[in-house]
Amino acid sequence: xxxxxxxxxxxxxxxxxxxxxxxxxxxxxxxxxxxxxxxxxxxxxxxxxxxxxxxxxxxxxxxxxxxxxxxxxxxxxxxxxxxxxxxxxxxxxxxxxxxxxxxxxxxxxxxxxxxxxxxxxxxxxxxxxxxxxxxxxxxxxxxxxxxxxxxxxxxxxxxxxxxxxxxxxxxxxxxxxxxxxxxxxxxxxxxxxxxxxxxxxxxxxxxxxxxxxxxxxxxxxxxxxxxxxxxxxxxxxxxxxxxxxxxxxxxxxxxxxxxxxxxxxxxxxxxxxxxxxxxxxxxxxxxxxxxxxxxxxxxxxxxxxxxxxxxxxxxxxxxxxxxxxxxxxxxxx
Numbered sequence: 001x002x003x004x005x006x007x008x009x010x011x012x013x014x015x016x017x018x019x020x021x022x023x024x025x026x027x028x029x030x031x032x033x034x035x036x037x038x039x040x041x042x043x044x045x046x047x048x049x050x051x052x053x054x055x056x057x058x059x060x061x062x063x064x065x066x067x068x069x070x071x072x073x074x075x076x077x078x079x080x081x082x083x084x085x086x087x088x089x090x091x092x093x094x095x096x097x098x099x100x101x102x103x104x105x106x107x108x109x110x111x112x113x114x115x116x117x118x119x120x121x122x123x124x125x126x127x128x129x130x131x132x133x134x135x136x137x138x139x140x141x142x143x144x145x146x147x148x149x150x151x152x153x154x155x156x157x158x159x160x161x162x163x164x165x166x167x168x169x170x171x172x173x174x175x176x177x178x179x180x181x182x183x184x185x186x187x188x189x190x191x192x193x194x195x196x197x198x199x200x201x202x203x204x205x206x207x208x209x210x211x212x213x214x215x216x217x218x219x220x221x222x223x224x225x226x227x228x229x230x231x232x233x234x235x236x237x238x239x240x241x242x243x244x245x246x247x248x249x250x251x252x253x254x255x256x257x258x259x260x261x262x263x264x265x266x267x268x269x270x271x272x273x274x275x276x277x278x279x280x281x282x283x284x285x286x287x288x289x290x291x292x293x294x295x296x297x298x299x300x301x302x303x304x305x306x307x308x309x310x311x312x313x314x315x316x317x318x319x320x321x322x323x324x325x326x327x328x329x330x331x332x333x
Contacts, residue, residue, distance in 0.1 A: 001075050001090050002053030004030040005187035010037075013048055017041065031055070043068075043140045046155045050187075054135070056088045063145040071156040073121070073137030080132045086143050088135075092276040095132050103130040112278050120280055128277045185209040186218055191301030196291060197225035197246060197255070199239020202306025202313075204246055210304055211253055224298055225253050226291050228260035236260075258294060263287045 004010060011027055017040035018026050026036030034055055037045035043066070052074025057066040067088045069077050079088045080095040089095050096102050108126045115122065125133045135141050138156035143149070165173045185206055195207035211223045227243050230236035247255050268285035281288070295303045323332035 001055075002030075002051060002070070003188075003190065004033060004049055004051035004053060005184075006050055007033075007187075010049065013037065038066075043142070043153055043155055046140065054090050065143045065145060066140060067135045068140040068155070069135050069137045071138040071158070076121075077135040078127060078132050079135065079141060079143070081148075082131075086145065092127065092129060092132060096129060099129075099131045104128060105130045109278070121277070181205070182209045182212070185304065186213045188302065188304065189213060189218065192299050193302045193304060194224045194226060194295050194298055194300040196303065196305040196307075197227045197243060197253075198306070199227075199236070199242045200306065202309030203304075204242075204306070206304050206306050207253070208246070208250065211250060215252070222252055222254050224256060224300075226256050226258060226294055226303075228263070228287055228290070229257050230260055232261045256294060256298070258290055260287060260290065263290055 010033055014023065014026055014033060014036050018036045026032050030051070030053070034045070034049065035057065037048060038057060041048070046068055051070055052072070054069045054075040054077040055067070059066065065086060065088065067077050067079055069075065076090055077088060078092055078095055079086065080098060082098040082100070085098060087095055087098055105126055105128055108128055111122060121134065123136060125136055127134045138154060140153045140155055142151045142153070165176060167173065189210060193210065195210050196203040197207040198204065207223065207225050214221060214223055229240045229243065247253055263286040265284050265286070268282050268289065272282055292303070320332050
C-alpha cells in the first residue's frame with residue numbers, strides 16, 4: 001500500500017542487483033520493485049527505498065512473513081497472533097475478527113491522553129486494542145511461521161543520515177534545501193495532481209515548485225490549486241491578499257477558491273469519519289475534508305500540501321523541558 005519515489009535511482013539499483021532476464025518484471029510496479037530489491041539484499045533493501053508505504057512479503061521457501069513501513073510511517077500496519085495463525089493488516093478490524101475478544105488496551109489509551117502535543121501514534125508497538133501489535137515505522141517485523149519466532153529489526157536511523165552542509169551561511173543552506181525540496185515535489189507528482197495553496201509559505205512554496213516542474217517540461221498541463229479563503233474572521237481574511245498575489249504573479253495557475261467561513265473547528269465531531277484509533281486531528285478535520293472533497297471532484301489522484309512544514313522548520317521548544325529535566329538550567333535559560 002502506497003508509493004515508492006525516486007524511481008530512476010531505484011531502477012538503477014535494480015539493474016545492479018537483479019538478473020537482466022527478470023528485470024522487466026521487477027520494474028513493472030512499486031511492489032515488484034520492492035520484491036526485486038528484497039530478493040537481492042534482504043531487509044537491507046528497505047534502507048535503499050524512499051516512499052510512503054506499508055508492505056508485507058511472504059517468503060514461501062523459508063516460511064518467513066515480513067511486514068515493514070517507511071521511516072515516517074505514511075501508512076499503518078498491524079499484526080496479531082491467534083492460535084496457530086499470524087496475520088498482518090493495514091486495518092485493525094480484520095485482526096479484531098481473529099481474536100477471541102475485543103479488549104481495549106488501557107495503558108495505550110492512558111499514554112495517548114497524557115502525551116504532549118499532537119500525535120496519532122507513539123513509538124511503541126502497542127495500539128488501542130490488546131492482542132494487536134503495531135509495526136513501528138523504520139522497523140521490519142519478521143515472523144518465522146514454522147518456529148513461531150518473531151524478530152524486530154530497525155533498518156533506518158535518522159541520526160546516521162545527518163549531513164553536514166559544510167557552511168553556516170543561511171543562503172547557501174537554503175539553496176541546497178530548495179534543491180532537495182524541489183526534487184521531493186517532482187518525485188511525488190503522479191497522476192492528476194492538485195496542490196493546496198494556502199495563505200502561508202509552506203503549501204504555497206510546494207505549489208510553486210510543482211508549477212515550476214510543469215513549466216520546465218516535467219509533464220504537460222497546468223497546475224490546479226485549492227485555497228481556503230475567509231471573510232468573517234479578521235486574521236484569516238488577511239491571507240487572501242497573499243494568495244491573490246501568488247496568482248497575480250503566476251497567472252497560469254488554475255485557482256479554486258473555497259469559502260471556508262462555515263468550516264468550523266470541532267464541527268467534525270458531529271459527523272466524524274470512521275477511524276480505528278484515537279486521532280488528534282478530528283477537531284480541525286472540516287477544512288481538510290473540504291479540500292479532499294474538492295480534489296476528488298477535480299479527479300485528483302495526488303494532492304500536494306505543505307502539511308508537516310511546521311514540524312520540520314518551526315518546531316515548538318519542547319527540548320527546553322528535556323534540558324530542565326537534566327538540570328541544565330543555564331542552557332535552558
